[in-house]
């Protein structure tokens with residue numbers, strides 16, 4: 001990487017932060033998936049043991065973790081779609097900055113909808 | 127101390143720079159394409175998974191052994207979860223492989239990390255597939271009425 005920050009295309013700009021975000025969220029989702037398949041495998045061992053594990057996911061603290069996980073997935077998914085558009089759509093590179101704003105706006109809206117529903121289930125009287 | 131480097135005159139390309147149809151170049155291209163195709167499909171699969179498990183009905187509070195048995199009684203959800211398992215694991219593994227290549231500089235470290243990654247991936251894909259295919263609503267501890 002260039003040692004001077006002026007004149008580089010990426011460093012410190014939106015392009016770099018979205019790339020870091022995409023990478024970090026990708027790893028987080030991957031690690032979750034490894035654990036998730038392991039605990040789902042309990043359905044093959046004992047129904048009560050599976051229910052016991054799932055009940056730990058139904059506590060308020062875990063609900064916050066699930067909300068964070070979904071925030072990561074939504075960002076990775078929408079930003080991934082932006083990367084695909086930049087690669088395959090003729091105008092993609094020209095509008096990549098606008099696309100990034102689109103990603104952030106879509107992310108905030110969908111995430112807000114998700115968080116309201118999920119947290120009111122997890123913290124509510126259900 | 128100047129060293130003069132002869133201008134390249136020969137038309138011959140060193141074999142290590144050649145990209146034949148069976149070389150790494152084509153593997154990396156397919157991997158690049160796979161990341162994009164699987165990404166598009168995964169949006170549908172994962173959003174569907176999260177909507178059916180967290181948003182509708184009682185959401186997270188409604189999940190239990192009986193809930194899973196209900197979903198996997200349908201071949202649609204079995205297929206859905208199988209496709210999601212394979213695509214998410216292969217997409218994630220390929221992504222992490224890229225990250226290892228970027229940050230692990232020593233050859234031996236890289237080889238070890240990738241070895242561990244591939245073993246974990248194969249284990250999780252095999253385990254997850256078996257769980258879907260051999261699911262038994264009447265396993266030990268099941269309280270379902272049909273058992």
Ligand code: HEM
Pocket residue numbers: 029033036037040041066069073172175179180186189194197203207208210211212214253254255257258
């Ligand atoms: C907090 C969020 C999540 C919850 C509560 C959840 C819940 C569940 C449940 C109850 C099952 C059992 C079968 C079914 O309902 O279809 C399952 C299976 C599965 N989930 Fe999730 N899930 C979540 C997030 C995810 C994410 C983000 C992914 C993908 C990256 C994922 C991938 C899978 C896969 C591949 C299976 C099948 C496992 C197997 O083959 O044994 N899940 N999940």
Ligand code: HEM
Pocket residue numbers: 019022023025026027029030033073076077078080081083084158161162164165166168169172214215217218219220221222224225
């Ligand atoms: C929801 C749908 C998803 C979409 C649209 C998507 C899209 C993408 C795209 C386009 C890339 C870029 C590849 C490149 O730069 O060549 C990527 C990278 C990656 N994805 Fe996904 N992805 C999705 C889901 C997932 C899931 C479920 C996981 C984890 C299991 C994951 C883990 C990764 C990782 C680790 C990388 C590598 C990041 C890097 O090299 O910086 N993605 N994804």
